[in-house]
Every structure is written in C-alpha cells, then in structure tokens.
Amino acid sequence: MRFPAIDPKLPDGQLAKQLKAWIVTRKAEAIRDRTVAGGKYPHLCRFANHLYEALGNSLRIVAVDRPIEASIRSLQDRSSRHPGQWFAAGDDACDKLQRSLLEHRERFIQEHPEVPVHRINFAKLTEDPETVINELIAFLGISPTAEEIDSAIAHVNPELRKFG
Numbered sequence: 001m002r003f004p005a006i007d008p009k010l011p012d013g014q015l016a017k018q019l020k021a022w023i024v025t026r027k028a029e030a031i032r033d034r035t036v037a038g039g040k041y042p043h044l045c046r047f048a049n050h051l052y053e054a055l056g057n058s059l060r061i062v063a064v065d066r067p068i069e070a071s072i073r074s075l076q077d078r079s080s081r082h083p084g085q086w087f088a089a090g091d092d093a094c095d096k097l098q099r100s101l102l103e104h105r106e107r108f109i110q111e112h113p114e115v116p117v118h119r120i121n122f123a124k125l126t127e128d129p130e131t132v133i134n135e136l137i138a139f140l141g142i143s144p145t146a147e148e149i150d151s152a153i154a155h156v157n158p159e160l161r162k163f164g
Contacts, residue, residue, distance in 0.1 A: 003043075004089035004097040012050065019047060020054035036142055045101040048108035052115065059115055062136065063105060066122035072098045074160070129156035 030037035079088040118139035125132045133152050
C-alpha cells in the first residue's frame with residue numbers, strides 16, 4: 001500500500017500474514033535487545049483488524065488524540081516541504097487519509113472493548129511530556145532506565161503543536 005493510499009491492495013489474509021511476520025521479527029529484536037516490541041506508523045490504524053488477527057490478546061493500542069484538522073494541516077505542511085518524496089501528498093489526499101485513519105482506529109476501538117487502549121492527549125504530551133510518558137510507561141508495564149525516560153522526554157518536540 002503506497003502512501004497516501006487508504007485501502008490495501010493485498011487480500012486480508014495475506015496482509016495479516018505479512019504483518020504477523022513483521023511482528024515476529026520486531027519481537028525477536030526486542031528480546032535480543034532487552035526492550036519492547038511496538039509499531040508507530042499512522043497506517044497501522046487502517047490495519048487494526050489485521051493486527052488483532054495476528055496478535056490476538058497481546059495487542060495493546062496507544063492512541064494519540066489530536067484535533068483532526070490539526071493533524072491534517074500538519075501532514076499537508078510536511079508534504080509541501082517535501083514535494084516528490086514518498087510520504088508527500090496533495091492537500092485533498094492528506095485530508096482523506098487522516099480522516100480515514102481516524103475512522104478506522106475509532107471503529108476498531110469501539111468494536112473491540114477487550115483490547116487495552118491508552119489515550120494520549122497530543123496537547124498534554126507537548127506541554128507535559130514527563131507526566132504523559134510516565135503514564136505510558138505504567139500502561140505498558142515496562143521499566144525503562146532513568147536515561148531512557150529522559151531521552152523519551154527530550155524527544156518530544158513542542159513545536160509539533162503549531163497546528164493545534
């Protein structure tokens with residue numbers, strides 16, 4: 001599925017199988033590196049059902065809540081700064097993509113109340129990253145070092161909030 005496509009070209013079964021293979025690789029890397037496996041890519045919202053098929057009860061969702069218009073403007077801005085890149089798209093495509101991903105994510109969460117979900121308010125993340133990151137750590141049940149926590153906090157860019 002090429003960016004900014006909304007629907008995959010692969011059949012559902014094949015897509016779930018490929019995602020499972022990707023997940024197995026990430027889990028192996030996490031075990032090797034004594035860390036956790038996870039994925040952060042907006043299109044994963046579109047594949048929530050496929051991920052659930054592949055992961056079953058081990059799926060956990062971290063949903064970042066940001067006003068949709070701000071999310072669209074941010075993607076449009078990124079696209080305008082990088083014309084011709086694989087991740088660039090026109091304004092209408094950015095709008096359609098972001099709305100579709102949000103719809104898929106929220107529908108999956110509503111239809112699967114058994115899947116643990118941790119919601120992060122984007123504005124709060126940019127204003128108080130330490131609190132938000134500590135809440136995320138508790139949700140994930142992980143024990144990062146103080147250095148890793150400091151690195152995560154420093155990684156949050158408050159300028160990302162320029163669109164809301």
